Amino acid sequence: MEPFVKLEGVVAPLDAVNVDTDMIIPAVYLKSIERTGFGQFLFDRYRYNEDRSENPDFLLNQDAYRSARILVSGPNFGCGSSREHAPWALEDYGIRCIIAPSFADIFFNNCFKNGVLPLILPEDDVRRIMDKAKDNPGFQLTVDLEGKQVRDSDEEIVVDFEVDEFRRYCLLNGLDDIGLTLQHEDAIAAFESR
Amino acid sequence: MAARTMFEKIWDAHVVHEEPGQPSLIYIDLHLVHEVTSPQAFDGLRMAGRQVRRPDLTVATADHNTPTWELTRPVEDQISKAQLDALDRNAAEFGLPMYYDRFSENQGIVHVIGPDLGYTLPGKTVVCGDSHTSTHGALGCFAVGIGTSEVEHVLATQTLRQFKPRTMEVRVDGELPSGVSAKDIILGIIGHMGVNGGTGHVIEYTGEAIRGLSMDGRMTVCNMSIEGGARAGMIAPDDTTFEYVRTRPYAPKGAELEAKIEEWRSLPTDPGATYDRTIVINAADLAPFVTWGTKPDMVAQITDRVPDPASFETTAEREAAERALEYMGLEPNQRIEDIKIDRVFLGACTNARIDDLRAAANVIRGRQVSSDVYAMVVPGSARVKAEAEAEGLDQVFKDAGFDWRVAGCSMCLGMNPDILDPGQRCASTSNRNFEGRQGKGGRTHLVSPEMAAAAAIAGHFTDVRNF
Numbered sequence: 001m002e003p004f005v006k007l008e009g010v011v012a013p014l015d016a017v018n019v020d021t022d023m024i025i026p027a028v029y030l031k032s033i034e035r036t037g038f039g040q041f042l043f044d045r046y047r048y049n050e051d052r053s054e055n056p057d058f059l060l061n062q063d064a065y066r067s068a069r070i071l072v073s074g075p076n077f078g079c080g081s082s083r084e085h086a087p088w089a090l091e092d093y094g095i096r097c098i099i100a101p102s103f104a105d106i107f108f109n110n111c112f113k114n115g116v117l118p119l120i121l122p123e124d125d126v127r128r129i130m131d132k133a134k135d136n137p138g139f140q141l142t143v144d145l146e147g148k149q150v151r152d153s154d155e156e157i158v159v160d161f162e163v164d165e166f167r168r169y170c171l172l173n174g175l176d177d178i179g180l181t182l183q184h185e186d187a188i189a190a191f192e193s194r
Numbered sequence: 195m196a197a198r199t200m201f202e203k204i205w206d207a208h209v210v211h212e213e214p215g216q217p218s219l220i221y222i223d224l225h226l227v228h229e230v231t232s233p234q235a236f237d238g239l240r241m242a243g244r245q246v247r248r249p250d251l252t253v254a255t256a257d258h259n260t261p262t263w264e265l266t267r268p269v270e271d272q273i274s275k276a277q278l279d280a281l282d283r284n285a286a287e288f289g290l291p292m293y294y295d296r297f298s299e300n301q302g303i304v305h306v307i308g309p310d311l312g313y314t315l316p317g318k319t320v321v322c323g324d325s326h327t328s329t330h331g332a333l334g335c336f337a338v339g340i341g342t343s344e345v346e347h348v349l350a351t352q353t354l355r356q357f358k359p360r361t362m363e364v365r366v367d368g369e370l371p372s373g374v375s376a377k378d379i380i381l382g383i384i385g386h387m388g389v390n391g392g393t394g395h396v397i398e399y400t401g402e403a404i405r406g407l408s409m410d411g412r413m414t415v416c417n418m419s420i421e422g423g424a425r426a427g428m429i430a431p432d433d434t435t436f437e438y439v440r441t442r443p444y445a446p447k448g449a450e451l452e453a454k455i456e457e458w459r460s461l462p463t464d465p466g467a468t469y470d471r472t473i474v475i476n477a478a479d480l481a482p483f484v485t486w487g488t489k490p491d492m493v494a495q496i497t498d499r500v501p502d503p504a505s506f507e508t509t510a511e512r513e514a515a516e517r518a519l520e521y522m523g524l525e526p527n528q529r530i531e532d533i534k535i536d537r538v539f540l541g542a543c544t545n546a547r548i549d550d551l552r553a554a555a556n557v558i559r560g561r562q563v564s565s566d567v568y569a570m571v572v573p574g575s576a577r578v579k580a581e582a583e584a585e586g587l588d589q590v591f592k593d594a595g596f597d598w599r600v601a602g603c604s605m606c607l608g609m610n611p612d613i614l615d616p617g618q619r620c621a622s623t624s625n626r627n628f629e630g631r632q633g634k635g636g637r638t639h640l641v642s643p644e645m646a647a648a649a650a651i652a653g654h655f656t657d658v659r660n661f
Binding site for chain 2: 109164
């Protein structure tokens with residue numbers, strides 16, 4: 001897993017509540033047995049027209065947001081299915097941080113396994129970032145996981161944040177969970193022989 | 195020892211390792227695997243040279259991609275076929291003895307076969323790379339949906355790293371009114387608490403109305419816990435549970451089972467134990483529900499009207515409702531009973547068990563599906579299908595004009611040949627009414643099997659209590 005230390009990038013404002021995993025990637029695209037290549041299907045139903053041409057109204061098809069690395073959205077982002085294809089699609093597209101007031105549990109968890117930071121900020125701060133990204137297409141933020149701070153270049157937005165320390169440690173170091181768990185193999189074996 | 199909830203008892207009994215500030219390492223008693231969320235996990239094992247630690251605790255089946263047409267007809271979508279073939283190969287390579295492919299008599303939707311075959315038992319920890327794993331909690335176990343990285347983790351270590359969730363009691367007091375089903379209970383609960391009302395929590399459903407449900411009904415309730423945002427749902431085991439387990443083919447038998455049952459009697463929440471939150475619902479306030487929007491909490495009673503977005507309090511709610519009505523092609527204040535439908539889907543891990551089929555059959559017996567409607571029944575497993583056929587339910591459905599299909603996830607999620615056409619409107623017994631869930635542009639209304647059956651006959655939603 002690619003470590004996540006500090007991310008600087010364009011913010012795409014997806015101003016909606018309860019963005020679900022079927023919106024992020026519809027089930028019809030979950031048939032691949034690979035782990036990569038899902039970025040082309042990110043937000044598929046909204047990004048493309050019937051003939052697969054780009055829908056110019058969709059956020060990520062507008063030049064200012066096309067290269068977005070950060071998505072800001074409303075509460076309960078990622079609700080619905082457990083499909084890890086959702087963070088895979090975001091990551092493959094190039095989005096490595098989602099900022100929202102709250103996330104659905106399974107999606108939240110899946111992000112950390114893939115070097116994607118789901119960042120919970122207070123609703124007011126999310127709104128300020130959303131509005132600034134809407135008013136200034138191409139607006140950039142720095143998400144500093146090491147310093148636990150989000151800021152923009154003119155320091156109009158400076159927000160300190162908290163992330164669970166264990167998850168932060170794994171993200172900063174790009175650590176694979178299975179390796180960590182197998183350090184406790186004796187405890188697992190002992191449990192099994194009870 | 196301090197009074198504990200059922201969840202806490204199961205959690206405590208499965209902790210392998212704990213360190214402050216870290217997620218706990220929890221032992222997993224049953225891992226259910228299906229073809230969609232597992233190929234990348236098996237690949238990960240291969241790349242790292244790892245084995246499946248406990249093939250004897252791993253049950254696999256093919257359900258999401260499988261067409262529901264006759265088994266003699268092959269899978270035509272080559273990408274689906276490749277995914278199904280990958281599970282065949284992985285089950286063989288990693289030596290999974292309990293793998294039920296498309297042709298097995300034990301095949302079916304993973305959340306139907308787990309309990310039905312007797313693998314899901316009270317007190318267990320159960321995981322599956324599927325959010326509706328919450329279903330299994332109906333037997334009094336802790337069952338959670340996980341992502342593919344975690345599937346790989348469980349395959350390799352038989353453990354899961356989890357921060358301990360909070361607990362929430364959802365109590366449904368009083369007796370369920372006649373004509374109101376388990377599906378209406380859970381739709382009513384989600385309508386009450388919202389799609390993120392349960393986030394971070396494990397729900398325990400309690401109360402007279404829950405106690406009165408059959409096991410199939412309890413599974414319907416627990417199935418949709420995730421639609422309320424909860425990590426898991428569970429119901430304390432009782433004699434109804436034990437009687438169910440007694441007749442399952444792979445459950446313990448004889449003296450071993452009786453000893454287990456004695457053990458399971460100590461699982462229910464202790465008197466005096468506290469939950470982090472409690473919600474109370476009166477069963478008398480419940481009625482047959484129909485969802486009108488694109489999230490499961492957008493529900494109305496059958497006798498109500500589609501809400502006016504202007505009536506919502508916040509801007510976000512108003513905008514979400516406006517968008518939902520536009521997508522669904524509905525008008526504010528339209529009577530729910532006036533909504534005409536094109537399709538009926540009776541199936542999915544929410545409502546494809548034998549009780550569900552019996553309930554729907556009782557509604558349609560001797561009646562005809564409206565000429566404007568195409569209706570299909572997809573039993574949840576090959577065993578449910580065989581059981582229904584032995585009772586003659588298939589004939590009841592066929593006589594009424596329903597299409598009788600082979601088991602699978604079918605039109606719940608739009609990844610096999612069963613999908614809605616753009617603009618088509620469906621009365622569905624599944625669990626998600628998200629935009630495009632049943633096919634691009636498809637419009638989904640979630641209802642109980644009885645309400646789906648009544649809508650199939652009438653051609654529009656109608657109050658099954660008057661049938």
